Amino acid sequence: MSASSPLVETPCEYLSLPALVQLLQAILQRHGCSAEVARCLAQNCAVAERDGSHSHGIFRIPGYISTLDSGWVDGRALPVVEDVAPAFVRVDAANGFAQPALAVGRELLVRKARAAGIAVLAIRNSHHFAALWPDVEPFAEEGLVALSVVNSMTCVVPHGADRPLFGTNPIAFAAPQAKGQPIVFDLATSTIAHGDVQIAASKGERLPPGIGVDSLGQPTQDPRAILEGGALLPFGGHKGSALSMMVELLCAGLTGGHFSFEFDWSNHPGAKTPWTGQLLIVIDPSKGGGQDFAERSQELVRQMHAVGLKRLPGERRHWQRARSQERGIAIACERLEQLRALAQG
Numbered sequence: 288m289s290a291s292s293p294l295v296e297t298p299c300e301y302l303s304l305p306a307l308v309q310l311l312q313a314i315l316q317r318h319g320c321s322a323e324v325a326r327c328l329a330q331n332c333a334v335a336e337r338d339g340s341h342s343h344g345i346f347r348i349p350g351y352i353s354t355l356d357s358g359w360v361d362g363r364a365l366p367v368v369e370d371v372a373p374a375f376v377r378v379d380a381a382n383g384f385a386q387p388a389l390a391v392g393r394e395l396l397v398r399k400a401r402a403a404g405i406a407v408l409a410i411r412n413s414h415h416f417a418a419l420w421p422d423v424e425p426f427a428e429e430g431l432v433a434l435s436v437v438n439s440m441t442c443v444v445p446h447g448a449d450r451p452l453f454g455t456n457p458i459a460f461a462a463p464q465a466k467g468q469p470i471v472f473d474l475a476t477s478t479i480a481h482g483d484v485q486i487a488a489s490k491g492e493r494l495p496p497g498i499g500v501d502s503l504g505q506p507t508q509d510p511r512a513i514l515e516g517g518a519l520l521p522f523g524g525h526k527g528s529a530l531s532m533m534v535e536l537l538c539a540g541l542t543g544g545h546f547s548f549e550f551d552w553s554n555h556p557g558a559k560t561p562w563t564g565q566l567l568i569v570i571d572p573s574k575g576g577g578q579d580f581a582e583r584s585q586e587l588v589r590q591m592h593a594v595g596l597k598r599l600p601g602e603r604r605h606w607q608r609a610r611s612q613e614r615g616i617a618i619a620c621e622r623l624e625q626l627r628a629l630a631q632g
């Protein structure tokens with residue numbers, strides 16, 4: 288089916304989630320991923336596209352390909368799980384992607400969280416090139432509370448500094464709600480995600496003021512100036528900067544992964560995926576001693592709506608998901624043609 292979508296300006300086709308996963312998996316396998324790694328990344332990328340997380344959906348496929356082709360990441364890596372303490376799991380991603388590392392550590396993490404009330408998964412030696420919400424939302428669907436952080440690559444100037452050091456370092460949180468979708472937020476600790484700077488540059492758009500600086504450290508609204516020697520700022524000044532610092536400490540200091548400034552990909556032209564670490568904390572809220580947590584979440588949301596709130600974090604995604612489920616995932620025809628060509632040769 289081909290049609291003109293009201294959501295995208297160009298003509299588009301509508302794909303089911305399994306069809307998009309299959310297409311992306313074929314591309315990733317052609318570029319050196321094992322079947323299992325390709326399936327895991329394809330699923331992750333396709334759900335981002337389905338939910339309208341466009342900066343981390345199919346937009347990322349060329350970056351995955353150039354990185355795999357450069358030899359910077361091991362698309363066939365076999366992550367190693369270590370059961371280190373009653374509430375602590377470690378995974379060495381073996382210079383592979385973070386999502387397969389989470390997948391192999393997940394079952395043990397949940398078992399420990401249910402037994403101890405809380406458990407930590409520390410992933411190191413990993414590459415995360417995706418949205419973070421798919422890593423936490425499934426825990427909330429099982430009644431658990433989850434928090435995850437991941438660091439990326441130097442492109443953010445710490446508040447009060449004059450040169451970049453931190454990554455865009457997102458934080459994602461998910462909690463169950465008695466009725467309806469879990470409560471989820473997923474936000475970069477920079478003013479905007481690096482992916483959104485790239486998208487603005489590709490469309491020739493200007494950014495709002497206060498987003499970033501050029502190579503001389505001067506404020507700029509030109510996304511290309513941010514990408515070519517400039518940098519982003521943390522959101523909320525010293526507050527976002529402190530959170531970004533925390534992300535570096537938890538993802539690299541604590542796991543044994545690299546800080547955002549510690550890896551050097553200059554010998555791998557085309558490499559785009561940060562070689563860092565990731566931390567997940569999972570809590571069983573039934574151990575908290577309060578009333579049913581999911582009911583309490585619902586009460587909080589009810590009260591937020593009562594004071595006039597129209598949009599909760601995560602709601603736009605769920606609206607977009609429902610729309611994609613109804614009519615398929617809208618993909619611009621031109622883009623789909625490129626993806627199909629990549630899957631074939």
Ligand SMILES: NC(=O)C1=CN([C@@H]2O[C@H](COP(=O)(O)OP(=O)(O)OC[C@H]3O[C@@H](n4cnc5c(N)ncnc54)[C@H](OP(=O)(O)O)[C@@H]3O)[C@@H](O)[C@H]2O)C=CC1
Pocket residue numbers: 340342343415416417418419420437438439455456457471472473474475476479480481483598599600601602603604605
């Ligand atoms: N792998 C990596 O190293 C990195 C990945 N990223 C990813 O980039 C993506 C985009 O990050 P970012 O640009 O910060 O995200 P946004 O600023 O678009 O959104 C951040 C959060 O706020 C919610 N939100 C946005 N606008 C509103 C509003 N008006 N009212 C209520 N809630 C709102 C969003 O919900 P909703 O989703 O429903 O819009 C989301 O949960 C994330 O998925 C992140 O994980 C970013 C940096 C690095």
Ligand SMILES: O=C(O)C1=NCCCC1
Pocket residue numbers: 342415416417439440455475479480481482483560561
């Ligand atoms: O958008 C971002 O910021 C990033 N996304 C994927 C990994 C690098 C940073």
